[in-house]
Amino acid sequence: MTxxxxxxxxxxxxPERFDKALTSGADAIVLxxxxxxxxDRKVLARETVARWIAALAPGSVEVWVRVNPGALQEADICAVAHPHLAGVWLPKVGSASEVEQVDRLLADVCPDATVSALIETAAGVFDALAIARAPRLRFLQLGEVDLAADLGVEVDDDGTALLFARSRVVAASVAAGIDPPPAAVSRNFRDGDALEVDTRALARLGFVGRACIHPAQLEPVRRVFTPSQDEVRDARxxxxxxxxxxxxxxVDAEGFLIDEAVAxxxxxxxxRAEQ
Incomplete structure (x- = not known):
């Protein structure tokens, strides 16, 4: 799977933004x-998204829905479940049992849908591996604003405050054999250069891709995760x-050792270049 x-x-x-999002250049959209x-608009949003997905023609852009936690979640999932849906994003997941409940629900209404769990609490951070091994789980994510609030930390420019959580989510994903986590959203959509620098730092930690809140963020993010010609040449x-x-x-041309890990x-x- 790509x-x-x-x-x-x-x-x-x-809804006036849904079709525009499909043609924005994003690989996936998240309603x-x-x-x-x-x-007071939750029910309206649910009905609007459900109607649009039901009328959606198959295409190359993945369509996901981030549902609500708690009492609204089951109704959200049942409303939007459709064969054209890539899956659902589950906010504030604190344990594998929460994903298992959604798995049982999806088995009845949309058996091919997958799940992404957003880790946004301390409990979720420490249960990341079990969550990553839950059924249907395609990739983990961090909800960094909520997580920082839960931990009582201030997110600084170098990301030190959330380094433990970030690394734990990446390691849990590798251990569970699921897709690597995309990086969390950045509120910065006016300074593309700064966004690119920040995204490169997250890429070095093992994140692949990034959630975006504005179309202007798409190109800087894509540049980070698309290998350059020099990188492709060096890899070959x-x-x-x-x-x-x-x-x-x-030993390479510069005198550095090459082993299977480097390969x-x-x-x-x-x-990634072929993708």
């Missing part, structure tokens, strides 16, 4: 029934050098 690089949020009560919708050189070696290790990184670059 890993999406850009996920564009769209408020669920703004939001949770934070982007006021409490690494693999060629190792293939030509008489043993399981080789794995090179293959990852080439796979």
């Amino acid at each position: 890993v999406a690089l850009t996920y564009l949020y769209v408020p669920g009560d703004r 939001d029934l949770e934070d982007a919708v006021a409490a 050189a690494v693999l060629a050098c190792l293939d030509a070696a008489d043993s399981g290790v080789a 794995r990184q090179a293959r990852r670059v080439l796979a």
Whole structure:
């Protein structure tokens, strides 16, 4: 399955933006029934999203819905479940049992849908591996604003305050064999250069792709996760050098050791370039 690089949020009560989002250049759109919708418009948003998805023609852009937590969740899922739906984003997941409940619900209403769990509490951080191994789980995410509030920390520019949580979610994803987590949203959609620098820092931690709140964020994010020609050339050189070696290790043109771990990184670059 191809890993999406850009996920564009769209408020669920703004149907005039749905079709525009599909043609924005995003790999996936996320129709939001949770934070982007006021409490008195939740039912309206649910009905609006459900009608639009039901009339949607199949296409190359993935369509997800972020549902509400708690009492509204089951009704949200049952309303939007459709074969054209890639899956649902579950906010504030604190345990694997919450995903298991959704799995049982989806088995009846949309058996092919997948799930992404947003880790937004301390409990979720410490249960990340069990959540990652839950049924239907395609990838984890961090809801960093809510998580910071739950932890009582202030998110600084270098990300130190959330480094533990970020690394734990990445490691849990690898251990569970699911897709890597996309990075959390940034509120910065006016300074593309700053967004790109921030996204590159998250990419170095193991995140792949990013959730976006504005179309202007799509291109800077895509640049980060699309290998350059130089990176592709270097990756091919690494693999060629190792293939030509008489043993399981080789030395590159700069005199650095190449082994299977280095080769794995090179293959990852080439796979992303092909995507």
